[in-house]
Structure formats: structure tokens, C-alpha cells
Amino acid sequence: MIASPIQPFYAMEILGRAQAxxxxxxxxxxxxxxxxxxxxxxxxxxxxxxxxxxPMGYTSAKGMPALRDRLSGYYRDHHGVEVSPERIMVTMGSSSGFILTFLAGFAPGQRIAVTRPGYPAYLNILSSLNLPSVEIPVSPANGWKLTAADIAAAYERSPFEGLLVASPANPTGAVLDRDELAAIIACCDRLGVRFISDEIYHNLNYTGRDTSALEFSHDHVVINSFSKYYCMTGWRIGWLVMREDLIRRAEMMAQSLFISASSVSQCAALAALDARAVYDERRESYARNRQVLADGLKGLGFKLAEPSDGAFYAYVDASPFTNDTMDFCMRMLETAGVAATPGQDFDRIDGHKYVRFSYAGKLETIEMALDRMAGFLQR
Structure with missing residues (x-):
């Protein structure tokens, strides 16, 4: 029996039970x-x-040249930076981007830091690849934001070679502004830490402009996806930006691990990049959902239910109702027909008192869920 710190992805476990x-x-x-x-x-x-x-056959492991050219143009148009298409690889969603980054960018035994709470697949992918991880806690007192001081303190306690940060973040929706991201990258540069910027929730920012790590440095890694803003989760299509020496290593690995991303999905992604007006309109619907959900959760008695700055999640404190949100979420699903994700998915230490709700769906679904939860909480 092989001992492993890999844990279930509870959001998917809840989804499976909900579908049953x-x-x-x-x-x-x-x-x-x-x-x-x-x-x-x-x-x-x-x-x-x-x-x-x-006919739709294989593309090169790096992806269709037309799509990589268009992604290069995206960075020029939206972030004011020139990124060679040669530094861009099209991936099977962001998930394969993380795998390729960890394999191409780090030697066996090197440590990669992530925030806690954070996306659960980070730790599970690192564990699957036998790469050690370091968790740096962030707190609601600072808007769930990581700071350069947090990084320096964590590095002093336990040095690491990589740091992975998402902005906007999952599950908290925290968004780093330009100065905050610049300070984090400068700290990583000073410490000799490779910075990995998870930008899959870019364009889902309700407070201002998204800043890409590429605006400060071409030495670090950017991972992005068509899943969220472009509404293409099941199409499994994303992209990766690296230095040219690293992208070549990642390309050689991808040739054997994945061959190439779906050619049909790549054609779809190319069209999506020219349909931003449609997706910006949808972002406005998320903004409406965001406010309705926040108001409803506060009215029900959840703490820390203020609207998030980005992504499409509310990460709330459920301690007025429970000290075990895994049990809470399962009971709420079984008895009230409301599916939400327990905080243990994102924080294995303190997540037991938090719940994440997604507002990416329809407004009527959110309103019905709030009504059902009101009855559930009164039992």
C-alpha cells in the first residue's frame, strides 16, 4: 500500500452525489x-x-500556429506586452499546464509554495508528481491576499524553489492589484523563486483591470484557460507561457504525455478570442448574481459574505451553523437539494468552518437555493 497525501476533490464528489x-x-x-x-x-x-x-488530426504539441499567434496578440492588446508565439503552448485545459510547468520547471525534490486556502488540485498534482509543497496561509483580515512579507516569512521558515499564486483566486475571489502583484514578483526575484501565475479567472474582475505577471517579467510562468471567462470547461483547452528554454522542455514532455490538445477545441478557442463582447455581457450577469448571493448569505447569517472582487465564488464563514462543513454540505444537499463545496477542499486545516458557493450559474438557481437554505437552517 502506497501512502499518499492526495485527497478527494470534494467539489467533484459533491457534484457526483448531486447528479445521482x-x-x-x-x-x-x-x-x-x-x-x-x-x-x-x-x-x-x-x-x-x-x-x-x-479532417481534424493532430496539431503540433505546442498547438495551432494561428491560435498561438492570436494569443500573442491578446497579450499585446490587453496587457501591452510582446510575447512571442514561440513561448506559448496550447494545453488540455489549465490542468495539463500545471503538470507541464511542474515537470519542466523544477527538479525532483524541489519545493513549490501555494496559498492556503487555494485550489485543491495544486496539492494533489504536486503529490502525484512527488514534488514537496509548502502552504502559506492567507486570512480574511487581509482580504485573503498574499503579500511579499508573507512570502519572505514562509521562505525563511522553509525555503522553496517555486511559488504558485492565482489572481483572481479560487475559492476566495481575491484580486491582487498591480502594486501588490509587482511586490510579490520582486520578492520572488530577490529570493530566486520561480513565480507561477494562475490567471484562469482573468476577465472576471469586478473591481478593476486584471494585471498579468508578464507585465513585469518574462522569466516566470503564466497559466491560463478558456474554461471560465470563455465558458468552455468541458472543451479542455488552455495555454501556457514560459521562457523559451522551458517551453522547449515542456513541448518535448507534451509530445509524449498529451500529443496535442484537441484540434476541434483549438478551432473553438480561436473563435472565442474574437467573441469577447459576448463574454463581457455574461460577466455582467455574474456581477448581478454576485450581489444577490452576497445579500442572501448575509441575510441567512453567514459571516464574511461580502461580494468577492473576482472569479465567481463566495467563500463564507459557516461557523454560526456548524464546525464541520463537510457534514453541513452533505446534509444540505441531501435534505434541501442545495449543492455547495465544503472548505476542506481548499484548506485542510481551517476549512472545516468555511463553505464555497459558486454564482456562475443562473440567477433563478441562486434565488431558489437561498430559499431552500432558509428552510434548511431553520430545522
């Missing part, structure tokens, strides 16, 4: 997974329809 309830005729309000409720833009659907009329 629905298969038996039950009704579930899905607030557990970070999945946009809308379908891709009409231009995307049309692009895919055209794909079906011609």
Missing part, C-alpha cells in the same frame, strides 16, 4: 462547481460546425 440525486428524480441547485452556466458564444459553435466538414 437528479438521476433518481430529485432536484438540485448547483452552486458547488466553478462552471459557467452559459454555452459558448455563437461564433464558437459555428467554428466547430465548420470543423466537422474537414
Amino acid at each position: 440525486i437528479e438521476a433518481q428524480g430529485g432536484s438540485v441547485c448547483h452552486l458547488e462547481i466553478g462552471e459557467p452556466g452559459g454555452k459558448p458564444a455563437p461564433q464558437v459553435i459555428e467554428a466547430v460546425r465548420q470543423c466537422l466538414e474537414r
Whole structure:
């Protein structure tokens, strides 16, 4: 028996149970997974329809040149930086981007730091690759934001070679402003730590402009995806930006690990990049959902329910109701038909008192969930 710190991805476990309830005729309000409720833009659907009329074989491991060129243009147009298409690799969602980054960018035994709370797949992927991890706690007192001082203190306690940070963040929705991100990157440069910027929730910012790590340095790594803003979770398509020496290593690994991302999904992604007006309109619907959910959760008695700055999550303190949100979420699903994710998914130490709710779906689903939760909490 091999001992492993890998834990279940509880959001997916809750989803599986919710789908089983629905298969038996039950009704579930899905607030557990970070999945946009809308379908891709009409231009995307049309692009895919055209794909079906011609052979769709492998692309190169780095992806279609046209898509990499267009992604290069994205950084020029939206972030004011020149990024060579040669430094861009199209990936099978952000997940394969993380795998390739960890394998190409770090030697066996090197340590990678992540925030706590944070996306659970980070720790599970690192454990699967036998790479040690370091967790740096962030707190609601500072808006769940990591600071350069946090990094320096954690490094002094236990040095690490890499740091992975998401902004906007999952599960908290915390957004680093330009100065905050610049300070973090400068701290990593001073310590000799490779910085990995998870930017998959870019363009889902309700407080200002997103800042890319590429605006400060070309030495670090950026991972992004079409899953969230572009409503393409199941299409499994993302991208990775690295220095040219690292991207070549990642390319050689991808040739054997993944061969290439889906050619159909790459055509869809190319069309999505030209449909931003559609997706910006959808972001406005998330903003409305965000406020309705925040007001509703506060009214029900949850703590820390102020609207998040980015992504599409509310990460709230459920301690007025429970000290075991795993049990709380399972009971709420089984008895009230509301699916939410327990905080243990994101924080293995303090997550027992937190719950994450997603507001990426329809407003009527959120309103129904709040009504059901009111009855559940009164029992």
C-alpha cells in the first residue's frame, strides 16, 4: 500500500452525489462547481460546425500556429506586452499546464509554495508528481491576499524553489492589484523563486483591470484557460507561457504525455478570442448574481459574505451553523437539494468552518437555493 497525501476533490464528489440525486428524480441547485452556466458564444459553435466538414488530426504539441499567434496578440492588446508565439503552448485545459510547468520547471525534490486556502488540485498534482509543497496561509483580515512579507516569512521558515499564486483566486475571489502583484514578483526575484501565475479567472474582475505577471517579467510562468471567462470547461483547452528554454522542455514532455490538445477545441478557442463582447455581457450577469448571493448569505447569517472582487465564488464563514462543513454540505444537499463545496477542499486545516458557493450559474438557481437554505437552517 502506497501512502499518499492526495485527497478527494470534494467539489467533484459533491457534484457526483448531486447528479445521482437528479438521476433518481430529485432536484438540485448547483452552486458547488466553478462552471459557467452559459454555452459558448455563437461564433464558437459555428467554428466547430465548420470543423466537422474537414479532417481534424493532430496539431503540433505546442498547438495551432494561428491560435498561438492570436494569443500573442491578446497579450499585446490587453496587457501591452510582446510575447512571442514561440513561448506559448496550447494545453488540455489549465490542468495539463500545471503538470507541464511542474515537470519542466523544477527538479525532483524541489519545493513549490501555494496559498492556503487555494485550489485543491495544486496539492494533489504536486503529490502525484512527488514534488514537496509548502502552504502559506492567507486570512480574511487581509482580504485573503498574499503579500511579499508573507512570502519572505514562509521562505525563511522553509525555503522553496517555486511559488504558485492565482489572481483572481479560487475559492476566495481575491484580486491582487498591480502594486501588490509587482511586490510579490520582486520578492520572488530577490529570493530566486520561480513565480507561477494562475490567471484562469482573468476577465472576471469586478473591481478593476486584471494585471498579468508578464507585465513585469518574462522569466516566470503564466497559466491560463478558456474554461471560465470563455465558458468552455468541458472543451479542455488552455495555454501556457514560459521562457523559451522551458517551453522547449515542456513541448518535448507534451509530445509524449498529451500529443496535442484537441484540434476541434483549438478551432473553438480561436473563435472565442474574437467573441469577447459576448463574454463581457455574461460577466455582467455574474456581477448581478454576485450581489444577490452576497445579500442572501448575509441575510441567512453567514459571516464574511461580502461580494468577492473576482472569479465567481463566495467563500463564507459557516461557523454560526456548524464546525464541520463537510457534514453541513452533505446534509444540505441531501435534505434541501442545495449543492455547495465544503472548505476542506481548499484548506485542510481551517476549512472545516468555511463553505464555497459558486454564482456562475443562473440567477433563478441562486434565488431558489437561498430559499431552500432558509428552510434548511431553520430545522
